[in-house]
Amino acid sequence: xSKKGMDRRQFLRSSGLSIAGxxxxxxxxxxxxxxxxxxxxxxxxxxxxxETLVAVSRQMYPHDAIGDVYYARVVEALDQKAxxxxxxxxxxxxxxxALDRVYGIRWLDLSDGHRLKALKGMEDTGFxxxxxxxxxxxxxxxxxxxxxxxxxxxxxxxxxxxxxxxxDLGWLPDIG
Numbered sequence: 001x002s003k004k005g006m007d008r009r010q011f012l013r014s015s016g017l018s019i020a021g022x023x024x025x026x027x028x029x030x031x032x033x034x035x036x037x038x039x040x041x042x043x044x045x046x047x048x049x050x051e052t053l054v055a056v057s058r059q060m061y062p063h064d065a066i067g068d069v070y071y072a073r074v075v076e077a078l079d080q081k082a083x084x085x086x087x088x089x090x091x092x093x094x095x096x097x098a099l100d101r102v103y104g105i106r107w108l109d110l111s112d113g114h115r116l117k118a119l120k121g122m123e124d125t126g127f128x129x130x131x132x133x134x135x136x137x138x139x140x141x142x143x144x145x146x147x148x149x150x151x152x153x154x155x156x157x158x159x160x161x162x163x164x165x166x167x168d169l170g171w172l173p174d175i176g
Contacts, residue, residue: 040072044082095127
């Protein structure tokens with residue numbers, strides 16, 4: 001340790017342990033991104049279910065530019081709903097278990113092609129529809145995600161899109 005106290009790395013390491021310890025005491029579990037960039041706080045869902053749901057959410061709505069933290073917010077929303085609804089918690093846990101049974105190994109350990117095939121087989125289930133609906137509303141209503149798509153938010157109060165944002169999306173190709 002330097003004369004000034006802890007360096008940044010030591011602070012982050014010790015504060016992460018403190019948060020995890022406090023969460024464990026309060027009956028809340030936490031999943032930390034392997035890179036340490038974000039953490040997912042859970043009240044109801046177990047670790048495997050939550051990790052699988054993050055990956056399923058990304059599989060359903062893949063965006064390379066968007067980090068897993070935004071998909072983890074979907075799972076946090078599901079976890080909050082599941083805390084108030086035991087039936088939803090059971091649906092999510094059973095849905096993940098069903099995905100894991102499709103090929104006899106964890107869905108997370110499958111190739112992308114097999115993951116997609118297993119997921120397509122569940123499109124008509126309540127599990128799939130619940131996850132689909134929550135992902136759409138949570139992911140695309142997140143104002144921090146909008147920047148990845150070049151969406152600047154509402155333009156009504158600025159005179160509409162003709163005056164703000166109509167022709168400034170850099171990711172759309174120019175049409176001749």
